[in-house]
Each structure stands twice: as C-alpha cells, then as structure tokens.
Amino acid sequence: MGYETVTGIVAREVDTGDADRYLTLLSVEQGRLECYARGIRRQGSKLASQAGLLTYGEFSMYVNKDRRLLTSAKSSESFYGIRKDVEKCAYAMHFLDIARDVIVEAQAFPQALQTLLNTLYALCYKDLQPGFVARAFEMRILAIAGFAPLTDICSVCGAPLGGGKGIGFAVAGGGVVCGSAECRGAASRVGRVVAVSPGALKAISYVSGCGAGQIFQFEISDAVAKELSSIVPEYLRHQFGKAYDKSDEAERYRAFEREMLDLRRGKNGDAKAI
Numbered sequence: 001m002g003y004e005t006v007t008g009i010v011a012r013e014v015d016t017g018d019a020d021r022y023l024t025l026l027s028v029e030q031g032r033l034e035c036y037a038r039g040i041r042r043q044g045s046k047l048a049s050q051a052g053l054l055t056y057g058e059f060s061m062y063v064n065k066d067r068r069l070l071t072s073a074k075s076s077e078s079f080y081g082i083r084k085d086v087e088k089c090a091y092a093m094h095f096l097d098i099a100r101d102v103i104v105e106a107q108a109f110p111q112a113l114q115t116l117l118n119t120l121y122a123l124c125y126k127d128l129q130p131g132f133v134a135r136a137f138e139m140r141i142l143a144i145a146g147f148a149p150l151t152d153i154c155s156v157c158g159a160p161l162g163g164g165k166g167i168g169f170a171v172a173g174g175g176v177v178c179g180s181a182e183c184r185g186a187a188s189r190v191g192r193v194v195a196v197s198p199g200a201l202k203a204i205s206y207v208s209g210c211g212a213g214q215i216f217q218f219e220i221s222d223a224v225a226k227e228l229s230s231i232v233p234e235y236l237r238h239q240f241g242k243a244y245d246k247s248d249e250a251e252r253y254r255a256f257e258r259e260m261l262d263l264r265r266g267k268n269g270d271a272k273a274i
Contacts, residue, residue: 001064003071006030009056009117011096015041023051023070025059026099026116031107035061035068050075054082054092056117081124088123091130095119095137097244098236102145111144114212122216135228136207136215138236143208147239149175151205156183169196171234176201191238194231199224204232 008027015021019042023035040047050057050073057075061068082088099116103109119137122128142148153160155174161167166179172191177183187193203220210217220228237243 002062003060004063004068005058005060006033007058008113009120010051010053011100013053019045024100026103026113027059027108028110028113029108031109032100032103032105033068035059035070037070040070047073052078054079054096054120079120079124082120087130091123091134092120094134094244095123098138098141098240101240101242102141111212112141115140115144115215118212118215126216128216129225131229132220132225133216135225135232138232139204139207139228140215142232142236142239148208149204149235151176151201151208154178154180154183156186167196167201168193169200169231169235171231172238192234196231197224197227200227200231203228 006025006027006029008025008029010023011026011032012024013021019039021037021040023037025033025035027033037047037051039045040051047070051059051070055073055075056077056079057073059070060072061070063069079092082092095116099112102112115137119133119140122136123130123133126133149155149169154177155170156177157180159178161176161178166184168177168179168184168187169175170177170187170191170193173187176196177187177193184193199221203218203224206218207215233244
C-alpha cells in the first residue's frame with residue numbers, strides 16, 4: 001500500500017456506478033495501467049477537467065495491492081482541438097486503440113508513448129490531413145514494435161530489389177516481393193500481394209527509420225497516399241493479429257458528445273487547451 005505518481009495520457013475510460021469511471025493510462029514509468037476515478041462524473045469534481053480522455057499530465061494514485069485509486073491529476077495538455085472535430089476524434093480513438101495494444105501492462109515503452117503524443121500533437125495542431133497522420137503513425141508504430149516491413153530486399157528470396165520491375169508488397173508477409181514468379185507465387189499463398197510504387201516504399205522506409213520528431217516531415221502525392229491507405233492498415237492487421245476498423249465509432253462519438261455537453265454546461269471547469 002502507498003501512493004505513486006505517473007506521467008501519462010488517459011487512453012480509455014469506462015463509466016461505472018452513478019458517478020465513477022475506470023481509466024486506462026499509458027504512462028512513461030509503468031506502461032499501461034488501470035485506475036479507478038471515484039466521483040469523476042459528479043458535478044463539481046476536480047478530477048473531471050484534469051483526467052478526461054486524451055488528457056496528458058501527472059496522475060497521483062493510492063495503490064492497494066493491484067488496485068489503484070486516482071486521488072489527484074494535473075493536466076498539461078488536453079488536445080482540445082481534437083475534441084471539437086468529429087473526424088479527428090475518430091482518428092484519435094484509432095491511435096489510442098493501437099497504442100493500448102503496443103504498450104503493455106507494467107512495462108514502460110517510452111518510444112511508443114512518444115510516438116502517440118507526437119501523433120496527437122500533429123493531428124491537433126498541424127495543418128495535415130488526418131489520413132496522412134494515420135498512415136505515418138501506423139508505419140512508425142510498426143517499426144518501433146519490431147514489425148517494419150522490408151523495403152530494399154525481397155522478403156521471400158532476400159535478393160536486392162534495385163530498380164527491378166514488377167515489385168509487389170506482401171501485406172500478410174514481411175514486405176516487398178521481387179518480380180520473379182516464384183517469389184510472388186510463394187508470397188501470394190500466404191496473403192495478398194499488391195503492386196507498390198517506389199514512392200510508397202520510400203515513404204515507408206523514411207517513417208520507419210527517421211528521428212522521433214521527424215515522422216511527419218515528408219510529403220507524398222495523392223496517388224502514394226492512396227497506395228499507403230491500401231497497404232499499411234492491412235499489413236498492420238496481419239502483424240498485430242487484430243483489425244482496427246473503428247467498428248465502435250458510434251459509441252465513441254456519443255461519449256465525446258456527452259463530454260462536450262458537460263463542458264458547455266460548465267461541469268468540467270476550464271476546457272481550454274494549454
């Protein structure tokens with residue numbers, strides 16, 4: 001038993017009882033953890049404006065064995081610009097879904113958390129298309145989790161690709177496939193092999209290996225963006241064994257709408273982003 005303080009972001013919230021809520025935090029120190037926020041939904045609660053979904057800051061908890069009770073929170077970033085935009089909300093939930101799977105319980109993964117925060121910052125404050133931000137996040141998270149696809153050698157035979165024709169991408173395999181019939185046949189028995197352009201491969205290679213603060217510092221054409229939207233989500237699904245299809249978007253929208261209604265009514269205090 002005792003008290004602890006962590007720095008992190010609220011990645012999930014589940015209402016319980018009349019005024020309580022379970023929170024999932026992705027923390028710098030301990031990775032993913034769960035805590036109980038008693039009375040957070042009650043009018044006048046000091047926790048409401050400091051520990052909402054997407055809020056980044058410091059969270060203090062009372063710990064009794066494996067149970068944590070949130071006692072106080074101090075927000076340093078609320079990403080309020082995301083909350084005001086339904087499309088951005090959907091993308092933010094998508095990012096949180098993936099991050100909750102990559103950042104596991106009681107195991108710090110600062111690279112993944114920093115990637116998530118950089119992505120939310122870009123979504124909130126930069127003039128970028130949400131789809132572009134999503135593809136960059138997915139490619140980067142795959143790379144730091146150890147699933148970066150091969151982009152310079154054939155994933156089947158290991159031969160350098162060079163400028164060969166007929167290059168494909170094995171969405172259920174390890175990346176690119178050379179133009180030989182044998183390799184494409186072997187890859188296609190595992191899953192779909194799609195045509196891929198040098199521009200798309202260059203983008204994947206860049207995001208996989210660039211510095212943490214450079215993830216969004218590149219440009220792609222509309223054609224390459226369309227390619228990546230076809231390749232990357234499916235490759236992510238095969239590597240992580242889960243489809244991130246935003247199937248519960250409707251409920252998430254409703255949750256955000258309820259929270260925004262509370263903010264407008266003044267229940268949650270100051271909602272201004274820092």
